[in-house]
Amino acid sequence: MSAQDTRPLRVVVADDQASVREGLVLILDLLPDIDVVASAANGQEALDRVAEHHPDAILLDLHMPVLDGTETTRRLTSEFPEVAVVVLTTYADDTSVLETLRAGARAYLTKDADRLHIARTLHSAASGLSVLDPKVQATLLAAASAAASAPAQPPHPAPSDRPLPDGLTRREAEILTLMARGMTNAEIATALFLSGNTVKTHISRIFTKTGSRDRVAAIRYARDHGLD
Template identity: 50%
Template sequence: MITLVVADDQATVREALAVMLDLAPDVSVVATATNGAEAVEAAARHHPDVLLMDLNMPVMGGVEATGRIHASDRATTVLVLTTFDDDSSILAALQAGASGYLTKEAGRETILQAVRAAAQGQAVLSPEVQRRLLALASRTASQPDGDDFGLTGRELEVLGLIGDGLRNPEIASRLVISEATVKTHINNLFAKAGFHSRADAVRYALRHRSGSG
């Protein structure tokens, strides 16, 4: 059973999401929050597997709340669900520690699949967010700086494509290698860089592409 907290300042949205997701046989909504401060408190109290986080909320915004939760409780995965899909919002949320980013245009099944993926430690990005990250990547360095970790050229390529939001089969197709080889490169670069999840790799790649270090 996936335990979930829903944080959104709009009552109709918050309640609709809570009811909709709680109907899934493998999801249990354990709490809701009306602002970022309540989200942090709910995460500390319930230690949910996933916290569905809006960004624009009173008292404390979603980005700050995400950062606090990520710093204090790595067992809880933050999945952003917001109306904003601009570059600054996406980068701020992912760099704060969010493992996924969806817009509120997403349908029920998409949100539910994202919650399940986030609970398994997977990075979840909506197609629009992926397009924006690809566009951002094209305007900045073609590959993140991996010198500190001693990554090979191929490992850097794989890391860059992970940062673009590509899954293993897509990476294999792009590089014209087998999916098994992709997994080997990912295991190697994770070991060298000390990444614990795909979300860690995404955040690292985005930080270096955005020039924030």
């Protein structure tokens, strides 16, 4: 067996709650096959710690300030595809699960998982396997069953179904559409399972890309480009 096979798995832990973060660091670092190399209190810190330490995996909370877990996952899988993203969160609704898996997470656990389960999942994800908590599997099965039994809906093009103007990302177009429909930042954050700070950051980028000085101008832009 090679040294690569026997060395501890190098892990970053990211959670905005200090007590949870420190507890995870403590219980995982006690395991002989896990080496917690850094911890982070928000999504941007998570990206910074991964860039600094190049771990094998990151244990990531879903709802964090600065960058939420989904956006952090998206950036991690884009910039550090070799790092396995394992989500550990209290949220197991189908929207949160699907968004995070689509962003590139390899595993999704709820916070009632014990440390050995977390450790096994980290190792599995780092080896390329996907792992879903039983509660998460049940949620996805229920969502799939509901979708299969729902009546067919008339086609309604979403922003992601067509080319977007001025370099807008799919998420920015989605937020711009909700703005045009009269939703506040708080309502948008709730609807998309994002933090308020993340929504503000996206809106700032929307203003820059669309040349809008304020919300009214951005809404006018949305309507002019069929994004309302």
